[in-house]
Amino acid sequence: MKIIFAHDHKLRYSNGKYYTLGGLSDSVTNRYTSIFDNVTIICRAIPIQPFDKNIFELKNRKVNIQAIHSNSLIINRKKKYYIKELVKESDAVIVRLPSFIGEIVYKYAKLLNKPTLVEVVTCPWDSLWNHGIKGKIIAPYMWYKTRKSVKNADYVIYVTKSFLQKRYPTNGINVGCSDVELINIDNDILNLRLKKIHEQRSCPLVLGTLAALDTQFKGQQYVIKAIAQLKSQGIIFKYKLAGGGSNTYLKKITQKYNVEELIEFSGVIPHNKIFDWLNDIDIYIQPSLQEGLPRALVEAMSRACPAIGSTAGGIPELINKKYIFPKKNIESIVTLLKELRPKDLEEMAKENMQTALKYRKENLDIERNKFYENFKTYIINRNNF
Numbered sequence: 001m002k003i004i005f006a007h008d009h010k011l012r013y014s015n016g017k018y019y020t021l022g023g024l025s026d027s028v029t030n031r032y033t034s035i036f037d038n039v040t041i042i043c044r045a046i047p048i049q050p051f052d053k054n055i056f057e058l059k060n061r062k063v064n065i066q067a068i069h070s071n072s073l074i075i076n077r078k079k080k081y082y083i084k085e086l087v088k089e090s091d092a093v094i095v096r097l098p099s100f101i102g103e104i105v106y107k108y109a110k111l112l113n114k115p116t117l118v119e120v121v122t123c124p125w126d127s128l129w130n131h132g133i134k135g136k137i138i139a140p141y142m143w144y145k146t147r148k149s150v151k152n153a154d155y156v157i158y159v160t161k162s163f164l165q166k167r168y169p170t171n172g173i174n175v176g177c178s179d180v181e182l183i184n185i186d187n188d189i190l191n192l193r194l195k196k197i198h199e200q201r202s203c204p205l206v207l208g209t210l211a212a213l214d215t216q217f218k219g220q221q222y223v224i225k226a227i228a229q230l231k232s233q234g235i236i237f238k239y240k241l242a243g244g245g246s247n248t249y250l251k252k253i254t255q256k257y258n259v260e261e262l263i264e265f266s267g268v269i270p271h272n273k274i275f276d277w278l279n280d281i282d283i284y285i286q287p288s289l290q291e292g293l294p295r296a297l298v299e300a301m302s303r304a305c306p307a308i309g310s311t312a313g314g315i316p317e318l319i320n321k322k323y324i325f326p327k328k329n330i331e332s333i334v335t336l337l338k339e340l341r342p343k344d345l346e347e348m349a350k351e352n353m354q355t356a357l358k359y360r361k362e363n364l365d366i367e368r369n370k371f372y373e374n375f376k377t378y379i380i381n382r383n384n385f
Contacts, residue, residue, distance in 0.1 A: 009096075042086065151169060
């Protein structure tokens with residue numbers, strides 16, 4: 001059985017080999033190749049960048065990469081024809097939306113009467129609206145396209161439990177199942193976190209965010225400004241930012257607001273070191289302007305880390321509403337941080353640990369695999385009809 005998986009994911013390439021920053025690692029592609037015989041990935045690819053670190057080579061032998069070697073959103077006629085031919089040769093398509101390549105593959109799948117499964121991972125309106133003038137121009141178009149595609153897809157998998165379902169309803173068979181993969185969760189994690197909270201006395205609390213540094217829609221700039229306001233009131237918090245991409249913009253913010261000594265840029269954290277990094281911070285903060293269901297937040301919660309976050313996307317599905325603040329609202333961040341007490345941190349640690357247990361890899365794998373198996377049966381029945 002030949003399946004196409006399509007998304008705007010940007011692979012890196014060098015000397016005929018493809019690499020990922022993690023979004024399409026072998027552990028991700030195994031979700032598809034464990035169910036389907038042959039998987040062709042249609043995505044974008046650009047040369048390895050100087051700041052690309054801790055990238056992973058794609059080694060899954062059941063995966064065939066058919067990359068669009070372009071950074072442009074525009075897909076020319078020749079490439080569209082090539083995509084159409086790939087869809088024609090396939091038995092079904094899986095498209096991750098929102099994405100321009102995904103929409104092209106979806107269109108041809110419908111024209112050629114191929115079974116379709118859509119993975120909805122974020123809201124295109126929220127995402128694009130926060131990308132300047134161009135984003136605001138494209139946002140209504142992508143909102144409409146995504147909404148239409150999701151509604152008419154045969155199968156749909158959402159990464160949220162309710163947020164994306166409400167914005168992008170479907171007539172197809174659907175399930176809410178996060179793409180987070182949590183392993184090695186044990187009782188000692190919570191005990192160690194509670195001990196850390198109890199032992200916290202005079203040292204400033206350390207906030208942390210794990211997200212790309214070169215895009216403003218992750219919202220780290222608002223936390224930096226909040227820390228500056230708190231500093232002016234004699235209240236000191238430190239802030240660690242981990243993630244890839246250039247930190248030039250965020251560094252300028254720290255300089256402008258005179259909080260350079262309170263901000264630490266940790267760079268890209270190797271995957272096997274992320275939990276250690278999360279263990280070292282006191283409060284995880286997800287200040288995003290747009291999200292699906294943020295993986296980093298769930299990973300932080302799996303370390304029993306107290307967490308606060310914005311109203312974006314599926315964040316309110318994860319965190320107690322007492323610890324949610326409106327997007328971009330610096331004053332709300334300041335007020336929330338000022339009012340936190342040790343008992344609040346203990347409460348968050350316990351609640352977050354319980355929530356994270358729902359996202360164990362083994363549990364989600366069972367649910368996800370069952371859904372893909374049902375889709376496979378649907379494909380077979382369609383082709384035999």
